[in-house]
Amino acid sequence: MKHVLVIIILCFLAPTAFAKAWQSVQMTQSHITFVSTQMGVAVPGKFSRFTAQVHFDTDAPQKDSAVVTVDTASVSAGGTEVDETLKGKDWFDVQHWPQAQFVSRRIRMLGNGRYAADGVLSIKGRSHEVEIVFAANSSAAGLVLDGDLPISRTAFGVGGGQWADPSVVADVVKIHFHVVVQ
Numbered sequence: 001m002k003h004v005l006v007i008i009i010l011c012f013l014a015p016t017a018f019a020k021a022w023q024s025v026q027m028t029q030s031h032i033t034f035v036s037t038q039m040g041v042a043v044p045g046k047f048s049r050f051t052a053q054v055h056f057d058t059d060a061p062q063k064d065s066a067v068v069t070v071d072t073a074s075v076s077a078g079g080t081e082v083d084e085t086l087k088g089k090d091w092f093d094v095q096h097w098p099q100a101q102f103v104s105r106r107i108r109m110l111g112n113g114r115y116a117a118d119g120v121l122s123i124k125g126r127s128h129e130v131e132i133v134f135a136a137n138s139s140a141a142g143l144v145l146d147g148d149l150p151i152s153r154t155a156f157g158v159g160g161g162q163w164a165d166p167s168v169v170a171d172v173v174k175i176h177f178h179v180v181v182q
Helices: 002-018 080-087
Strands: 031-038 041-047 050-057 065-071 099-111 114-123 126-139 142-152 172-181
Touching: 050 142, 050 172, 099 126, 114 142
Parallel strands: none
Antiparallel strands: 031 041, 031 172, 050 065, 065 099, 099 114, 114 126, 126 142, 142 172
């Protein structure tokens, strides 16, 4: 009977005892990409430099936090001329706004390995509340966080001048992240 009681107690304690707080971001395995649409054609791109501070506990997301800072000068979308245009004043204006940043306010469990991070996204000095839905899956490398965030580029002042017309470049840009934490 004593052994049965110990087993029952361990079963109740196991989720807490084995819960893991993930916080060491594996930058070489992580990436941030995006897809914009120019005159009906999908144009992929990426940011090659960013930092991420993530504290994530799959069993207690209400205690979690994330801060992701992107070096906007690391934007790449198809060639030197395009990349230089994206760094210019009409797009990311990297001279005046060298970083974009997401800071979470709270993270919620949605179920089935899916979560939502509510927070503030800041690009070019403009900040907006956003909700990022993402999946968290264990892998040999650690915990993999994959999510998408569609944003209005014009809400952040990205793509002005001749690029402001949404029939030339669609307003919605889909950002994707793949972050591996240990």
